[in-house]
Amino acid sequence: MRNEVKSERNIPYLRIAIVLCFILFAAILRILPHPWNFTPVGAMALFAGAKLGRSWKAFLIPLVALFAGDLFVGFHQLTLAVYLSFCLSALIGAIFRNRQSAGPLSLATLLGATQFFLITNFAVWALMTTYPRTVSGLIACYVAGIPLFGNTLAGDAFYAAILFGGYALIEHFFPGLRKSQPPALA
Helix, strand or coil, X not given: CHHHHXXXXXXXXXXXXXXHHHXXXXXXXXXCCCCCCCCCHHHHHHHHHHHHCXXXXXXXXXXXXXXXXHHHHCCCCCHHXXXXXXXXXXXXXXXXXXXCCHHHXXXXXXXXXXXXXXXXXXXXXXXXXXXXXXXXXXXXXXXXXXXXXXXXXXXXXXXHHHHHHHHHHHHHHCHHHHCCCCCCCC
């Protein structure tokens, strides 16, 4: 009986460890060769927000993973905009935390990819010299980014399916993991 109680207390920590492993997995995939914008970054942020909640850890842990990946792939003028967008995706994941079925997760993925498109293309227009700083320049920037939006959305959807589906599969085979919510990390 005592071991069973002790084991139940460890389940929330096991859940956190599994979430961290999934985030690490996504971070490693990001530094491997891939088509433009077809990365697990957006899905990783949604997953972190959904599994870690609105805690600062839901933002910090994946941001550290993103930063570590940037040490390999490099920093650029848009890094701050990408990090801001990443935090918004984590917030979207946290908002959808209690609605993790296919429909709500598809909507969360679409919202995450859309805000990434809007923020990063605005940053391209505002921070780089590629487009004139006029309304027509901003429109041209967004139009030029449409093919990348397709890759972003496809990558986010693909990796969200892997992360959320993989986690659901683990919960299916180990139902005890479903009993409690992850604890706040100390």
